[in-house]
Amino acid sequence: MSDSLMVIIAIALMAGLSIAGIGYAFLAPTINNRDRTNKRIKAVTRTARAAHSVSEEMDGKLKDRRKAVQEKLKELENSQKKAKKKISLRSRIERAGLTITPSNFYILSGVSGVVFAVLLWSMGQGYLFAVAGLFVGSLGFPRWVLGFLAARRQKAFSREFANAIDVIVRGVKSGLPINECLQIIANESPDPVGGEFRDIVESQRVGVSMDQALLRMLERMPLAEVNFFTIVLTIQAKSGGNLSEALGNLSIVLRARKLMRAKIKSMSAEATASAAIIGSLPPGVMLIVYMSTPDYIMTLFTEPAGNAMLVASGIWMLIGVLVMKKMISFKF
16 A cells, blocks of 8 residues: 555544534534433433322322211211211200200109199189199190200300310310310310310210210200210311311301301390380289289180280280290300
């Protein structure tokens, strides 16, 4: 091979290497950028897939929790419907805060009926009024007393219940378990709040679950506030969650309901006073007439026509009082 041919081959090789180097210098950034882009796309894809899997897992957990909450709410609703179907006499006595047995209540009811009948008979009334007094004194008056005592006890419970929930919120935030918070309320809160929570604590000591203890408290104290409290604790025990936040929100709601109740009472005070005046006016007029001219009013009590007029007037007065009471009673 001649020297000129070798020179030409060497020049050609050098030219090829130079062209390859120049091409690589120009194309290397593009190739590197493309590699980086592909790597970034792969990384973003992996991140997106991981986030999607985490999202699906969270959605699954939320669906399971929502399903558990719905099942628990349905269970609570069914149990409350069963409790509302028939209220036993023992439950009425417990709601009134009394410690007597149903048999003792029946005995007291019979004594009350006899007392009513004897009083009417001693006032010179006939057999009809004596029998009516017997029925009213034995069947109506004792149950009215139970309802009155139960309503008064529920009002006292509503006034202190929000404070009891605040004790639980502060205790949970400070690290105390829920059972110790309930024990604090049972020892420190006044009755009937302290007594109801004391029953919950004692029920748990003998093996009753929290759900059953709360349902029994709801039977003894059938209030919307207790129903909310039962739902919050039952759902938290079933599916977890921030108990202090949930009970804090519940305390705010209960205080808002208390404020609304006071506002409604103040706005309906005029109607309540009017109903009281209208309802007491006929008996008041009868009493004034009896004190001024007793012979004039006694005809209603001695004559059969007067007795019929008194019965009819009493029925109409009762209907009017019930209508006025319905008009001034607000439930929310």
